[in-house]
Amino acid sequence: MKKLHFVILLPLLVGLLFSCQKEQEPISSKIDQAQLEKSQQIIRQIEGFDTKLNSNLKSGETITVDSLVWYTEALENYNNARPDLQYENFAVSKTTYTATLDNGSLSMQDASALFSTMQADLNTELANLSPTDDKLKLTDIALDSIEGNTAYLSANRVFGLKISVLYDAFDEDDDWIWGTVGQGDGTPPAGKCDGTMFGVSDGSDELQRRLNNPNFAFDQRYIFVGLVPVYEINGVAWPGLFIINDDQPDFSWDYCLTNEALTEQLAHAHTILYSYENQGGVRPSGKHLSSVIIIDDLLTWNYTSHLLHNYHATYGTLVPAPPIDD
Secondary structure, three states: OOOOEEEEEEEOOOOOOOOOOOOOOOOOOOOOOOHHHHHHHHHHHHHHHHHOOOOOHHHHHEEHHHHHHHHHHHHHHHHHOOOOOOOOEEEEEEEEEEEEEOOOOEEHHHHHHHHHHHHHHHHHHHHHHOOOOOOOEEEEEEEEEEOOOOOEEEEEEEEEEEEEOOOOOOOEEEEEEOOOOHHHHHOOOOOOOOOOOOOOOHHHHHHHHHHHHOOOOOOOOEEEEEEEEEEOOOOOEEOHHHHEEEOOOOOOOOOOOHHHHHHHHHHHHHHHHHHEHHOOOOOOOOOOEEEEEEEEEEEEEEEEEEEEEEEEEEEEEEEEOOOOOO
16 A cells, blocks of 8 residues: 655644634534434444454455545544644644555455554554644545546544643642642641642642643533543552652652642643553543542552552543433
8 A cells, every 4th residue: 555644734723623612602503312313323333333344254345435435534533533622733644545446345354454554654643743742633534536446545634733721720829738638538628838728729639620620621411421430540550640758858748749740740640541541541442531539648558658649530431412401
């Protein structure tokens, strides 16, 4: 399969790309039960195609080139794209592919091989981007031409560069005590490093509030089904998340996380929570983050005490739902 590949940096493509913002007004047209069922049917079609590509029972099956374009585009976006995030800039790539046809169709074995090549190319491009801030925004698969029994296709991919204003920023005076052991049992939050805001909040509370309230929102109602909890996400197994040991010279129950340190913690947590398990994160395949709870813990092992943040995340399958009548 011959391919051409290039990446072009572009200014913000506001007019081209859809972006969900928290300030956006809800869509005016209400989603009804028929629309909901259609949406669920499309998801089943995409997942069915994915299953078929990975099945050993596809011998003899064929797929038309038009269907190939629709399904490969839908599956790549379903598995990889993050159109729900806001970005500061974009990069565009175009990769071309060829497929051999027989009366306008190709075998499912060839379709599976072609999609595997597409995914390998996508993974290579993603590996060259920042793992924290750069994501696939969308993929557009096009049938460029058919010459004889050869189809020429192209994958036009848009990558969002640097997640923009995803969370409320930590201001210069946002220096907070790391957390509060026993807060769940009634101990008041430790407050800021300067002694203010005692009983109001602490560092882990500020991180938790931002992670549960990103600056984007879907413009229609949805529900989560098939919830999956992921517990014990902490600095023991995930470097970068807050942990301090009592053999460190700055160990303190009132350890101060500066606004710069909290900003770094937020970036680390975002990467771990939103990355799939095979990408170094904890996100189960096909699931969306539903909520995050941070528990402030004191753990002791090997005669060493550790203060740390324990993240408890819940993921689920996101399903569009009709609005609730007021």
